[in-house]
Amino acid sequence: MADIQVSIVLALAPKKAFDVLVEELRMGLARLGLSLEPGPKGRMTEGPHLVGRVRDWTRGKGLSLAWSAPPWESGQGTTVELRLRAVKGGTRVTLTHRGWGKAVGGKAELAGWFASDVLAPVLAAAAPTALGDWVTDRRARRPTGAAARKTYGDPIFHYPNFAVILEELALTKDDYLLEVACGGGALLKRALKSGCRAAAIDFSPDMVRLAQEQNRDAVAAGRLEVREADAGSLPFTDATFTCAAMTGVLGFLPDPVRALAEIRRVLKPGGRFVGLGADPELKGTPAAPEPIASRLRFYDSDELGALARKAGFEEVKVIRRDLEPYARKAGVPAYALALFSGEKGGGARFLLARKG
Numbered sequence: 001m002a003d004i005q006v007s008i009v010l011a012l013a014p015k016k017a018f019d020v021l022v023e024e025l026r027m028g029l030a031r032l033g034l035s036l037e038p039g040p041k042g043r044m045t046e047g048p049h050l051v052g053r054v055r056d057w058t059r060g061k062g063l064s065l066a067w068s069a070p071p072w073e074s075g076q077g078t079t080v081e082l083r084l085r086a087v088k089g090g091t092r093v094t095l096t097h098r099g100w101g102k103a104v105g106g107k108a109e110l111a112g113w114f115a116s117d118v119l120a121p122v123l124a125a126a127a128p129t130a131l132g133d134w135v136t137d138r139r140a141r142r143p144t145g146a147a148a149r150k151t152y153g154d155p156i157f158h159y160p161n162f163a164v165i166l167e168e169l170a171l172t173k174d175d176y177l178l179e180v181a182c183g184g185g186a187l188l189k190r191a192l193k194s195g196c197r198a199a200a201i202d203f204s205p206d207m208v209r210l211a212q213e214q215n216r217d218a219v220a221a222g223r224l225e226v227r228e229a230d231a232g233s234l235p236f237t238d239a240t241f242t243c244a245a246m247t248g249v250l251g252f253l254p255d256p257v258r259a260l261a262e263i264r265r266v267l268k269p270g271g272r273f274v275g276l277g278a279d280p281e282l283k284g285t286p287a288a289p290e291p292i293a294s295r296l297r298f299y300d301s302d303e304l305g306a307l308a309r310k311a312g313f314e315e316v317k318v319i320r321r322d323l324e325p326y327a328r329k330a331g332v333p334a335y336a337l338a339l340f341s342g343e344k345g346g347g348a349r350f351l352l353a354r355k356g
């Protein structure tokens with residue numbers, strides 16, 4: 001039986017490294033269908049099955065997990081250890097999976113499993129496409145992690161867009177607003193000041209949690225619900241909302257017409273929609289840098305309007321706004337104001353649409 005060992009040196013102090021690793025491991029395992037309950041009495045489950053138990057858990061030093069034998073094998077399971085050791089410039093993190101391989105088969109089978117299921121994914125994760133996808137997801141397409149939480153909790157560079165959207169929506173306390181792809185809930189926070197009720201969706205669990213935390217009082221008061229869902233399939237009944245908004249996501253949607261048709265479906269007759277476009281002029285600028293830019297779709301004014309018409313909206317208009325005055329008002333730092341200037345190309349595009 002073999003031991004698997006993976007190691008990395010992180011430029012973080014051991015306790016910080018431990019906290020980040022445990023949180024990211026928990027979320028990464030969840031995406032793969034495994035649930036890690038952290039802590040000294042923690043467990044790992046796969047659906048209804050217990051697959052591991054925490055044996056040792058010391059913040060800053062490491063943890064170990066007794067991994068159950070696979071159900072078709074009798075006998076002992078294996079042991080997984082994550083050890084952290086302070087080294088010059090940071091912390092060496094080493095994962096050792098001991099006694100592995102019995103369930104796989106003969107020696108060549110073990111080599112086959114190790115190459116195909118351990119080495120190949122490690123190498124593929126570092127290849128340009130996978131890495132570009134990871135960076136895009138992490139930062140913008142499906143934000144996750146501490147840096148994303150910080151950015152989307154207070155997205156200063158989005159406040160100019162938010163201001164235009166709110167101006168166009170002109171919310172009142174009688175409105176019931178839907179926000180699609182709400183990120184950290186910063187637009188909701190501003191919208192709720194009108195006294196309206198709101199619901200929102202996002203498909204990043206991390207962003208859903210953040211949006212709920214950022215609007216804790218409104219959630220507690222029953223004025224806001226935030227759900228994990230895909231823009232292509234909204235978990236709301238027909239004709240629920242008086243208005244809807246969507247910002248910073250259009251270019252990422254694989255099927256924007258479907259998402260807009262879903263928004264139209266859940267709007268009441270006469271319901272209004274305001275969304276930020278995905279301006280071709282932004283490609284490759286700090287607003288849409290690589291590797292994100294090549295994973296985005298951009299729409300000129302005609303294309304943007306056509307999306308809403310194809311989705312069934314009866315009244316459709318594309319407006320352009322110079323965001324620089326909004327950026328000044330929102331407190332965007334002086335060095336970044338030029339990015340919002342509408343002089344190049346006539347200003348940011350917004351899609352306004354109404355259900356007949």
Ligand SMILES: C[S@@+](CC[C@H](N)C(=O)[O-])C[C@H]1O[C@@H](n2cnc3c(N)ncnc32)[C@H](O)[C@@H]1O
Binds near residue numbers: 142183230
């Ligand atoms: C760049 S962020 C913008 C967040 C927020 N609207 C803002 O402007 O600060 C894009 C957001 O869209 C979400 N998103 C992307 N594709 C989605 C989809 N198909 N369904 C639901 N949410 C999606 C991401 O999880 C992320 O929170």
